[in-house]
Amino acid sequence: MLKLEQINKIFNEATLDEKIALDQINLELKSGDFVTVIGSNGAGKSTLMNMISGALTPDLGNVLIDGKNVTKLPEFKRSQFIGRVFQDPMAGTAPNMTIEENLAMAYSRNKKRGLRRGVDKKRREYFRQSLESLHLNLENRLNAKVGLLSGGERQALSLLMATFTKPSILLLDEHTAALDPSRAELITNLTKQLVEKDKLTTLMVTHNMQQALDLGNRLIMMDKGQIILEVDSDKKHELTIDKLMAEFQRIRGEKLTDDKALLSI
Ligand SMILES: Nc1ncnc2c1ncn2[C@@H]1O[C@H](COP(=O)(O)OP(=O)(O)OP(=O)(O)O)[C@@H](O)[C@H]1O
Numbered sequence: 089m090l091k092l093e094q095i096n097k098i099f100n101e102a103t104l105d106e107k108i109a110l111d112q113i114n115l116e117l118k119s120g121d122f123v124t125v126i127g128s129n130g131a132g133k134s135t136l137m138n139m140i141s142g143a144l145t146p147d148l149g150n151v152l153i154d155g156k157n158v159t160k161l162p163e164f165k166r167s168q169f170i171g172r173v174f175q176d177p178m179a180g181t182a183p184n185m186t187i188e189e190n191l192a193m194a195y196s197r198n199k200k201r202g203l204r205r206g207v208d209k210k211r212r213e214y215f216r217q218s219l220e221s222l223h224l225n226l227e228n229r230l231n232a233k234v235g236l237l238s239g240g241e242r243q244a245l246s247l248l249m250a251t252f253t254k255p256s257i258l259l260l261d262e263h264t265a266a267l268d269p270s271r272a273e274l275i276t277n278l279t280k281q282l283v284e285k286d287k288l289t290t291l292m293v294t295h296n297m298q299q300a301l302d303l304g305n306r307l308i309m310m311d312k313g314q315i316i317l318e319v320d321s322d323k324k325h326e327l328t329i330d331k332l333m334a335e336f337q338r339i340r341g342e343k344l345t346d347d348k349a350l351l352s353i
């Protein structure tokens with residue numbers, strides 16, 4: 089489903105600010121894999137997401153999706169088969185458009201021209217039903233401007249929009265980090281529900297260790313542009329925060345006093 093081969097990315101190469109953001113990354117996801125990604129600030133997690141979405145191109149290496157080499161395919165073309173939700177609740181939706189207009193836009197993302205415009209009765213009913221599944225009463229606010237919604241409501245809507253067209257890959261980059269704990273939990277549960285419903289192949293970056301353990305069937309830990317630990321489905325359910333910290337210490341050879349050093353919360 090997704091294959092990253094020998095991905096390298098250096099920012100500001102050959103200057104004083106040179107930064108190796110990704111260093112020989114190899115990763116393969118099977119259809120339906122749900123991988124949680126952890127690692128300290130600056131480890132390269134968002135850069136990795138940007139490689140997959142096409143927001144950035146690698147200096148070296150290849151990105152394959154569904155067996156197709158998409159390394160040179162621009163972001164707007166990849167968006168037909170990639171769904172993405174960012175940390176910032178303001179990023180995923182258009183504030184001056186209504187809930188219905190936002191949904192219509194997401195819905196037509198991978199449709200041919202001609203099928204794009206207009207919201208007929210059938211589609212409006214589909215939108216309403218989808219919104220009902222969020223349990224936020226948004227189904228009764230189809231004509232409300234999205235800019236008026238709370239951060240949690242916008243993030244729920246972004247998640248719905250990102251998964252509407254059953255993308256080949258779903259990318260979540262700390263999408264619950266800007267929310268208060270109860271809203272974060274709501275979005276976490278919603279994520280689980282939407283991913284499981286369509287068995288979406290998913291990569292989720294999080295600084296919340298418990299979330300990284302609770303969600304998904306695989307886990308990777310990044311550090312200094314490398315994947316330093318991979319835990320696959322047969323081992324993931326045995327993981328604990330203590331075990332993860334011990335692994336990090338073993339690999340880095342550094343003593344950690346608590347998980348903050350690893351997660352930089
Ligand atoms: N456009 C850019 N220009 C220069 N350096 C960049 C750029 N984008 C990222 N970097 C650098 O590359 C490194 C990896 O950044 P990245 O954003 O991928 O980290 P991250 O793991 O997502 O961190 P965080 O947990 O803080 O979000 C960092 O040192 C960052 O400063």
Ligand SMILES: [Mg+2]
Nearest residue numbers: 133134135261
């Ligand atoms: Mg990041």
